[in-house]
Amino acid sequence: MSDTDRVLSNFTQQVQEERTYSERPLRVGIIGTGWIAEAHVESYLKQPDVEIVAMADLIPGKAERFARQYGVDCALYPDHKSMLAAEQLDAVSVCTYNTQHAVCTIDALNAGVHVLLEKPMTATVEEAADIMRAEKASGKLLSIGFQPRMDANMQQIKKIVDSGALGQIYYIQTGGGRRRGIPNSTFIEQRTAGLGALGDIGCYSLDMVLNAIGYPRPLTASGYTSSLFGTSTDYQKPEDAKRFDVDDFAAAFIRLEGGIILDFRISWAMHLDTPGDTVILGTKAALRIPSTECWNGSVGGPMKLYHDLAGQQVETLIPIIPEDESGLFDRKIRSFLDAIIFKLPPPVPSSQILYNQAIINAIADSAREGREVAVHIPEV
Numbered sequence: 001m002s003d004t005d006r007v008l009s010n011f012t013q014q015v016q017e018e019r020t021y022s023e024r025p026l027r028v029g030i031i032g033t034g035w036i037a038e039a040h041v042e043s044y045l046k047q048p049d050v051e052i053v054a055m056a057d058l059i060p061g062k063a064e065r066f067a068r069q070y071g072v073d074c075a076l077y078p079d080h081k082s083m084l085a086a087e088q089l090d091a092v093s094v095c096t097y098n099t100q101h102a103v104c105t106i107d108a109l110n111a112g113v114h115v116l117l118e119k120p121m122t123a124t125v126e127e128a129a130d131i132m133r134a135e136k137a138s139g140k141l142l143s144i145g146f147q148p149r150m151d152a153n154m155q156q157i158k159k160i161v162d163s164g165a166l167g168q169i170y171y172i173q174t175g176g177g178r179r180r181g182i183p184n185s186t187f188i189e190q191r192t193a194g195l196g197a198l199g200d201i202g203c204y205s206l207d208m209v210l211n212a213i214g215y216p217r218p219l220t221a222s223g224y225t226s227s228l229f230g231t232s233t234d235y236q237k238p239e240d241a242k243r244f245d246v247d248d249f250a251a252a253f254i255r256l257e258g259g260i261i262l263d264f265r266i267s268w269a270m271h272l273d274t275p276g277d278t279v280i281l282g283t284k285a286a287l288r289i290p291s292t293e294c295w296n297g298s299v300g301g302p303m304k305l306y307h308d309l310a311g312q313q314v315e316t317l318i319p320i321i322p323e324d325e326s327g328l329f330d331r332k333i334r335s336f337l338d339a340i341i342f343k344l345p346p347p348v349p350s351s352q353i354l355y356n357q358a359i360i361n362a363i364a365d366s367a368r369e370g371r372e373v374a375v376h377i378p379e380v
């Protein structure tokens, strides 16, 4: 430690976090051992009250290689059904591609297992409603894996809205985009992903603002989607362009209950760095939330509040709170475990994300039909 660090350390408050863990280890299973399962397992391995007892993947040998990579000695299964039938589990992480989210989550809930489900909730809003019915019938905990919710900057947006500083909110512009950032593998086919950029990163943009304003009911959507980059060999390898059958760009105009307009765009690829910052307009002030270049649902820089003070138009800069991605993921996992242990509400409840999913599907329907549609929200 340098002399300067030694002096500064006198002023740093050492906070020892006092916390309680489960008295017996929670028996956790992993469904789908692909890319995002890595982040789940890395976080579970840090928890003192978790034992990863089983993993399942449809691709022969994949779960075995994955378990070996992490030095996890557990039972391995060729699919989620055989795992749920053979194991007594407390919880699972559903880390499959989107079109398998519903079947895996419903089967796990029906087997009496708590579920942490990756985003987006599902490929269709009907599947999301089916999941919620199983959730209700089982009485088990279900949380949807939106780790940006754990970001202190994201929580700041909600605090600002809740403080009333913006007044009555009437217009929101949200979305984000990548100049070039089309993912590969299972993300670019209907069969596995069900949705493209709209579901993959659009769900984050919607959650950023809808969570802040308390998830009002969506009413109508007029949407547009395209796949001009994903299907083009100018931007994709020929084999990827050939199998690409989801959207890589979406835009929409959505009406929410309470007279709020939501103007949305999202992109995996375009000739622009960002389709714009997120903006929330209210009668007392407006908030600008800078976009990031490689949109991943986070806050791209200091936010700015535009308001009047003593007759002057002023701007207040809201400093960025440093966050790292793995810290957010650890909190996503820990908040799920704590909700199980202490019987707390789900950190990201399905009742909110149903609206997120309903908007996404309404945008896709509207784009297909070429007209404004009512947002369909099934009864649960």
Ligand SMILES: NC(=O)c1ccc[n+]([C@@H]2O[C@H](COP(=O)([O-])OP(=O)(O)OC[C@H]3O[C@@H](n4cnc5c(N)ncnc54)[C@H](O)[C@@H]3O)[C@@H](O)[C@H]2O)c1
Residues within 6 Å of the ligand: 031, 032, 033, 034, 035, 036, 037, 056, 057, 058, 059, 062, 078, 079, 080, 081, 095, 096, 097, 098, 100, 104, 118, 119, 120, 145, 146, 147, 185, 186, 200
């Ligand atoms: N929260 C985040 O930051 C984040 C980041 C990336 C991906 N994701 C989400 O995570 C999910 C998975 O993404 P990925 O990149 O890991 O995909 P992936 O294709 O790499 O992995 C999915 C795996 O699930 C397996 N699988 C599918 N159905 C199964 C079943 N019934 N039983 C057992 N295994 C099954 C597949 O064989 C595959 O190996 C997607 O929904 C994606 O949107 C979230």
